[in-house]
Amino acid sequence: MSRNVDTPLEESGAAEEVACHDCAQVQTLPPLGLRSVARCIRCDAVLDRREPPDSTPLALALAGLFCGLMANAFPIIEVSLAGRVRSNLLVSGPRALISDQMPVLALLVAFFSIVFPLLWLGAVSYVLLRVRAGTRARELGPLFRLAERLRPWAMTEVYVIGGFVAFTRLEELGRVSIGTGGWAVAATAFLTFLVDQVLDRRHVWDSIRRPAPVRGPGPTLGCPQCDLVTTLPEGSRCPRCRCQMWRRKRDSLNRTVALVIAGAALYLPANILPIMAVGRLGRPTPDTILTGIGELVRRGYWPLAIIVLFASVLVPVLKLVSLTWFVVAVRQRWRWALRFRTRLYRLVDGIGRWSNIDVFMISLLVALVQFGVLATVEPKAGAVAFAAVVVITMFAAEAFDPRLMWDAVEGRDE
Ligand SMILES: [Zn+2]
Numbered sequence: 001m002s003r004n005v006d007t008p009l010e011e012s013g014a015a016e017e018v019a020c021h022d023c024a025q026v027q028t029l030p031p032l033g034l035r036s037v038a039r040c041i042r043c044d045a046v047l048d049r050r051e052p053p054d055s056t057p058l059a060l061a062l063a064g065l066f067c068g069l070m071a072n073a074f075p076i077i078e079v080s081l082a083g084r085v086r087s088n089l090l091v092s093g094p095r096a097l098i099s100d101q102m103p104v105l106a107l108l109v110a111f112f113s114i115v116f117p118l119l120w121l122g123a124v125s126y127v128l129l130r131v132r133a134g135t136r137a138r139e140l141g142p143l144f145r146l147a148e149r150l151r152p153w154a155m156t157e158v159y160v161i162g163g164f165v166a167f168t169r170l171e172e173l174g175r176v177s178i179g180t181g182g183w184a185v186a187a188t189a190f191l192t193f194l195v196d197q198v199l200d201r202r203h204v205w206d207s208i209r210r211p212a213p214v215r216g217p218g219p220t221l222g223c224p225q226c227d228l229v230t231t232l233p234e235g236s237r238c239p240r241c242r243c244q245m246w247r248r249k250r251d252s253l254n255r256t257v258a259l260v261i262a263g264a265a266l267y268l269p270a271n272i273l274p275i276m277a278v279g280r281l282g283r284p285t286p287d288t289i290l291t292g293i294g295e296l297v298r299r300g301y302w303p304l305a306i307i308v309l310f311a312s313v314l315v316p317v318l319k320l321v322s323l324t325w326f327v328v329a330v331r332q333r334w335r336w337a338l339r340f341r342t343r344l345y346r347l348v349d350g351i352g353r354w355s356n357i358d359v360f361m362i363s364l365l366v367a368l369v370q371f372g373v374l375a376t377v378e379p380k381a382g383a384v385a386f387a388a389v390v391v392i393t394m395f396a397a398e399a400f401d402p403r404l405m406w407d408a409v410e411g412r413d414e
């Protein structure tokens with residue numbers, strides 16, 4: 001192992017030892033120059049990214065928080081049909097889903113589009129403010145860990161695409177315009193994306209608590225959340241972020257297999273059952289994921305149709321097939337395409353959230369299209385199955401530990 005370590009820790013004060021979160025390789029990070037990226041020597045995972053230590057991320061996060069609050073206070077979309085005007089707030093979607101007897105769907109939409117985005121921006125702003133003030137309070141570590149865990153589940157960007165799709169469907173019905181809240185949602189999504197890009201996570205972690213050099217020949221244990229390397233025994237809590245540390249994710253293969261089976265079982269109903277019924281002049285027409293895509297094609301929205309086809313139909317299949325491949329590869333100790341598999345895992349883990357486009361579209365339509373006999377939209381059981389596939393496959397990707405694939409070829413068991 002030591003031949004992979006570039007610089008002995010003793011020689012360079014700023015060097016830091018980290019364990020790769022995707023392949024477990026322990027390596028020494030050399031002091032990085034500004035705007036540079038350190039990648040894992042074995043699997044290419046981004047281990048560190050250095051940005052200038054200025055206030056840009058904080059300013060962006062505070063602006064994002066402001067826009068996020070605006071997005072919740074003002075109407076998103078306005079539709080007028082036969083002299084009647086309807087508009088919706090972010091919270092209208094979950095509310096309409098509850099009155100349509102879909103409480104689980106309502107909760108998912110509320111958490112993904114309202115609670116988690118605000119919580120993420122709020123937590124990041126707070127941590128950056130405290131770090132800037134030079135405080136090293138104990139709660140900052142757990143709070144920043146919570147923010148990092150929440151990030152994939154804060155789905156404002158996905159909501160914006162869902163809003164586009166809903167907008168195209170509404171154009172058929174009447175006059176549509178985007179309200180102040182709609183622009184605020186778009187701004188929140190953009191600012192969230194920017195914060196993600198410029199946030200120097202290792203700088204934040206090191207400001208919360210500077211890691212002490214690890215010495216001695218004993219086995220090391222890396223924190224899965226903040227990458228701190230310690231010599232603590234398995235199951236102890238990370239001294240920096242309080243995350244419980246295990247050498248590998250616990251019971252990873254069994255949990256992954258169970259979730260993949262559940263996701264696969266729900267995939268067909270999710271794509272065959274109607275996700276909503278669009279009623280016009282009292283006559284309801286069922287809409288599935290696929291007919292929704294056909295509708296986009298028919299009306300000439302090709303790019304949007306391709307995005308939805310990828311996000312809703314292909315991404316879940318890609319996730320289920322890849323995770324199955326990974327599990328079999330660990331069990332059979334396959335060496336083939338190890339690096340490719342690790343990269344594919346990162347892709348699959350990262351894009352899963354985009355499958356929620358249709359879920360957000362439904363939440364917007366059911367809140368807006370309530371024009372009695374003229375036009376109504378009602379959610380259907382397929383929507384619940386579909387949302388379940390998205391959430392279950394996201395959990396499945398989270399449950400899988402890519403380091404097991406590397407362990408398997410090193411001749412170690414889980
Ligand atoms: Zn790696």
Ligand SMILES: [Zn+2]
Pocket residue numbers: 223224225226227228238239240241242243
């Ligand atoms: Zn930690």
